[in-house]
Amino acid sequence: MNPPPRFNVLGTGVHALSLDEARDRLVAARGQRHLGYVCCATAYNTDLARADAALRRAYNAALLTTPDGMPLVWLGRWHGHRGITRVYGPDLLLATCDAGRAAASGTSSTAARRAWRSSCAPRSPRASPASSSPARSRRPSAS
Incomplete structure (x- = not known):
């Protein structure tokens, strides 16, 4: 399964997906040899990651970095990702x-x-x- 598209928020790549897509990707990832972790990104967290390189690397290395807040959803839609929804x-x-x-x-x-x-x-x-x-x-x- 190819990774979902990302959009840039202050240097942090946030995946453009919906709750259903995120759920399906996690269920599909079960049993795979290389798993990962999920970060639920908010506007505040992405601002923190701008100043903290380790936090930014953690977000960017995640299996999924979900848009956990409407400001990120709106920004994702502005970037052209029409199917994006909040993934709380x-x-x-x-x-x-x-x-x-x-x-x-x-x-x-x-x-x-x-x-x-x-x-x-x-x-x-x-x-x-x-x-x-x-x-x-x-x-x-x-x-």
Whole structure:
């Protein structure tokens, strides 16, 4: 799968995609040899990255750097990316976990179902800040 197009925001490349595209790319990336990480970029973060080379490198090296805020969506549309939408981090987490559960439920492999559950629902609050997030409270079955 080719990477989605990026547009430049103060030296940071932000991917021009929608929530559904981001979710589909993460689900498709599962099981690949080289994975990566996702950065949810805001206008504030891209401004910070302008002055911090390490942060800018981290954003630019990410598997996906999503537009997590309407100012970046508007800028992406100004650059000609008409299909871009806001990709809010907690929404992406929930959409990816839901898609993963749906994919895993279609398999008879207990290991596949367990892998999706463990990667989308940390067991302890120390495992990930997401375990105490609003996303967690909207999906109590993820515990």
